[in-house]
Amino acid sequence: MASVTFSNVKKIYGDNEVLHKVNLEIQDKEFLILVGPSGCGKSTLLRMLAGLEEISSGEIAIDGQVVNDLPPRDRQLAMVFQDYALYPHMTVEENMSFGLRIRKLPQEEIDSRVMDAANTLQIQKFLKRKPRQLSGGQRQRVAIGRAIVRKPKVFLFDEPLSNLDAKLREEMRVELAKLHKKLGATMVYVTHDQVEAMTLASRIAVMHAGYIQQIGTPIEVYSRPDNIFVAGFIGSPTMNFMDGSLETEGELLYFKNEAMKLRVPFPLCEGAEFDRNAVVLGVRPEDVYTERKLDKNLGDMVRAKVEVVELLGHRKNVYLECGKSRLLATVPALFKTEEAMFLWFDMDRVHLFDKASGKRIC
């Protein structure tokens, strides 16, 4: 098993730089998830690690060995593709053993590895079938099986679950988590589904427009997003943002805009550079309360108008208008909504960002 290091890795297509100086360390046995919106360069980064794309500049090292000029076959990786890429003319067994046969392993070794993987993934019954005769979920397992039998240093997954329906995706997510535990392998996993990222990852790397925006454990990324992009991207439903300014009155710091004046009970970061007149307050929908709660550090009262109410079953989504901004609050389903409402934010869990740079300032 192995660690992976990206140092100052760039990718340039023609004159279009799609990855800018990416630095990333993946530790041994880590489940690292690259997450970001479509087109941000996740697949490109993964494919460079696999050796399917040239590295324009910078270095990628596996276990300390620079692999820039190593062909894919010598990197000892296995990859699971989004469309599975199972060879259509081979049976499941042949698909799984192809890499081993190419490497001329002894036949008993091949058979035992294929059987092991098939048992782990519960696909013993399909070994003689062609991929065409399998369902999407079964193909997915075969593709994973093909990776497992190789006993690679690093597993790469490029959106492996995105072609499955919601229920199957949930199941496979659990299986993948189990598999990671069982194999204790280093895994790099690309997805744009933040639920997958939150549930599977040891660490998440959030990417946007060719930059890594933040790397951290799921909790870190969720509760202390480094910038507005990460704050808005991670978490569902998305965080509410409100423009405003910071003002000091006496000893106290206030966040103010046309609809609210909130006392900020926490100190700002030292040395953070920002424009006091243009900051953004972020609060997640579940941190917006419609009643006073004594066990929470709720801030000052905010007045808002209800626009739309969506019933989800156990919760309700309430869309509110508050000055110039739109707010979403998720409240218990039984809560009675009126046209105008009073809101309180959980001040322990609000975030302040500089509007111009997007950076966190608290």
Place this chain on the structure above:
Amino acid sequence: MNSQVLLSLLEVLQMVGFVAFVTLWIEAYLYVHFNFPKKSWFLPAVLSVVPFAVLLLVLVAVGPVITVGQAVNIYLYSLLAEALLSSFFRYKGDKKLALPYMLIMPGFVGLALLIAYPLVFEVYLAFHDLKLTTLKVWSETGYLPFVNFEHFYDVFTKSPLSEVSFWQLLGRTLWWTVVNVFFHVAGGLALALLLNNEIRLRGLYRTLLVIPWAMPCVVAVLAMRGEFHSEYGFINIMIGRLTDAFPMLAQLGMHKVQWLSQHAFLTCTIINVWLGIPFMMVVILGGLQSIPKSYYEAASIDGASRFQKFRHVTLPLLRPVLAPAVTLGTVWTFNNINVIYLVTGQSGGTEEADILVSALYKAAFTFNRFSYSAAFALVIFVLLAVISLMWLKFSKGTESAYD
């Protein structure tokens, strides 16, 4: 001679154009009617013989092909046939099928006549004796002597031309087919693999390589025949220049040869290989481009070398396009008369290059042995049918790799 060939080809072209035009007309007419699904389907279907009526009118107007009476008769018969068909489906079969069948019928009848009539006539000819000496009597009285299986016996025992025997021809045909198809596939595969790479000016190369196929075959073959001319052809001139410049080559045995008379079979083969490669190239290129890139990426990661990827991914996935292309190519090559006839067909041309079908053509139209050729053609037909059936049975050709 050559201008004659061109002229008759022009006629064939006109004929094809005419048929295409009529078909187009009928199709357009049917299309319009399919767009009015609410109309009762009986009337439009009966009316679908209208284009025929128009066609008949044109034929009558143009000249002495058929008389007005005949045209009216044909039209009434076709109306009757449609009505019968329609009532059959109304009362017996599936009502929904009535309209499609009625619409198909005019075309179907035309095709049947075009294929069935010549076939029947050919069988008739094969068992009778039509040759130059009996032609006049036949055209005046319609009498032809019945000769039983004599012609079939002759096919296997007497030369269809002046010296070459049926068995020689058969052997040469098989050899010709094997060699040609082999080089077509090998050349096409090689070029397709090259063109499938990301190279500059790929479109230009592809266009250039497809030209031999896109050109009318006759033009291409005649042009190539010119290049093999012993005095003025490119090939011999180049050989001359080379041996002049490098006398060593001459010592190694390189010298001008009489391509058309002494190496006719080789010349024909070279020309036909050149002509056939583009088709295979296009087909294989299509096949190559339909193979998703991710299979190659998966194979790279699995550790396959370039050759292993070709062997384990490319070839198996090309099979669904290769199998039918090879089948087609085999039949075309087996039946290929143009190259050999155009290269060796002029008077005094050699028989050294003839295969079954070109010998058949020469027997019929150079030697005027009509009945003999009819029998000969039937023999070839049976032969080809047997070969095709065997091929279909033994190769799993039609099975797709994606199954």
